[in-house]
Amino acid sequence: MLRRLALASAIAFSGLLAAPVIAQDASAPAASVQQTPVQVVQEITSKLDTAIAGQRDKLKNDKEKLIGVIDGVFLPHFDIDYASILVLGQHAREATPEQRSHFAKAFYNSITHRYAEGLLNYTRGRVKVLPFGGDLNDKRSVVRTQVAMDDGKLVSVDYAFRKSSSGEWKAYDVIIEGISYVTNYRNQVDAEIKKDGIDKLINTLETQGAKALDTLEKDGKASQ
Template structure:
């Protein structure tokens, strides 16, 4: 299950930094069209861009994690609403936080997740993600795109991407549901427990200074309390 979560999370969330040279051209060409794309087209585009950026560069990316993270940033970030997702993760604590704290939390939390799951992308190859046909009407507040990730052993992992239409009119993903488990809900519970224990300012500081280690601590504390 951990391996599935790592790959699925890496495919969906990870970000920060600028794009490496071999990924910039394809992303720049795709950027203008992204505004016109429907959610299902965005997911398919991400899967295709990711394969193009990684194929032929695995050895290089294995040695240089920052370049790997840069690819994630280049491919995912234009299509993901970090600020909205972070507010959902903070839950009721978002109202208690200052605008500066919310901004810091969004950047630090997303950066931590990126570093934690980036290496899962090295296992990604074209065709790993099957985007399922979209049925129904688009809902501006919540439209779900369903996909399946094919593991090396042939097993399928169901992954749903929740999208909303932004104020600028383009579609942005804000949640990923892996085999029925919502990324937002899962981390909201952990963040809530951590804030109750150390306070929101200390949590943000821990994420900024410890990164993925802070997430590991949150995970461990969450499991111990169950």
Template structure:
């Protein structure tokens, strides 16, 4: 069960941090409306769930054999609503201060592109109604507002997946973290990235992600499990 939760969390995080790689020939996805910036975080999450179902339904066989097109759906549906720069800084943790702007940009692209490729196919199991956005309680906080959802797994069990939002400089709401059953995936990957940077350095880590992609993540995951 823990392995399934970990994969679900990684998939959710992949969705929020995918780096743009939109193909020319993509499955039609409803374009964001002009009212997007006025939406509350809960409305954004519900909109993402609806858009994703529309994009996946009826296209599973095609997408199963075309990963790049599947990734383009992630880009189109999720990317406008997530703060990639802030999320990458959180994952780098203390190393973000040590890295140059160019290194931070390279890291964000390489890391999040790798994680998206690793888990993109999990989206093929998504169907309308799997995500239930729970009623929002409390006041909106510009620095951290959490939208709580429940996701139905194949066996009918419910998993709590929450999305942390913050208000961007432009005034719209952007998500930056996914928390599944209380486990933050920003924190989880920050620990793995920290260990890898201490071992090989940030430049080598970035190079590994750029050249090995998802394999580099698998190695990091394995080393993290063995270290515990």
């Protein structure tokens, strides 16, 4: 299951970063007005199209520059602090503010480094954004999509959004075929912290980055 999650994740994360734009009518709010979750995805698409246009090969050979593009476009729409608290689970209450901050940055950086190349390998049309049926009066919402895999099968990928205190919608989780990315890593992070402590985990994420996530998934699979 973790193998399938990892495979779909590479496309799913690039799908959030490069999902097809859905036509809007003239009454759709401008970027300066509070956006719906779907409109957030649309804005990300537009900015990324501009950011990578004409320099795909260059970005492929310069991963740090690619990461910079992703950070500049995606990070403003991702609730990294909330997502990291969910991943830490019960350990978030035990951690100091400084530890939570360091973990959030290290975990986010690990994920972006792991899936950055997925953006360059993305083929337009693989991700279909489904009609939105949520209630924007709620504090949480979901953008539902379908991702076409290499074998032609469709995988359901949902992006969970949370409304901030300022009224902005920000993504914090990816749910692939019912499997929450936050929950999946929370179980593995929990085991790692109980084993070696949160400071050791943070150091591992900071020094090993994407390789640390691979280790977490392998360990999680072995324990099943």
